[in-house]
Amino acid sequence: MKLLASPTSPFARKVRIVLAEKKIECPIQIEQPWQADSHISDYNPLGKVPALELDDGSVLFDSRVIVEYLDSISPVSRLYPQERRVLIDTRRWEALADGLCDAAVSIVIERRRPADKQMEEWVQHQHAKITRALATMSRDLGERLWCNGEAYSIADIAVGCSLGYLALRFPELDWQADYANLAALQDKLSLRPSFIDTRPACA
Ligand SMILES: N[C@@H](CCC(=O)N[C@@H](CS)C(=O)NCC(=O)O)C(=O)O
16 A cells, blocks of 8 residues: 655545555555646546545545545544444544545645736635634534544544644634634644644644
């Protein structure tokens, strides 16, 4: 098994955290999908990280498919709840957190274009998604211990990766001041070895 990942991708971080939580050994091949010499499209036709090459040569993508697969191959630290309704809620959390990351990544990419080619309306459209996603996460988390209530799950990992990505790329967004419950969740997650060992360095 081999994981193709870039060091700052929040989606790849989610997979790396799941590997650590489930104590699955897996070599990582660094791929920078935006660089012309990247080999990522040899593995994933969509040209995105993460992708997971299995021992039989088949390749899994995207991050949600990969983490569900990893959860299924080891009973250590189950990350998906068994009960159907809770599972649906968990997937909704993942969709929300991943959607926030999609919006954040698209702003980062837009900001790399020459200043006169950047479309401010597009950036603001994406920013509005981030703002609404944060408000929804905070409202739905409420006073709970974890996103799903009592048990740590993939929902917390997805939310933690999205908040971590905001901290990395948008430090000026002071969401911690507006959403104390999200900040407390993030503080708690940041103490886990899986989060510490995958903390992204700015690039
Ligand atoms: N839905 C995908 C999103 C993956 C994604 O957007 N990855 C970015 C890096 S953070 C990427 O590789 N983008 C390259 C591209 O869009 O060409 C997942 O969950 O894996």
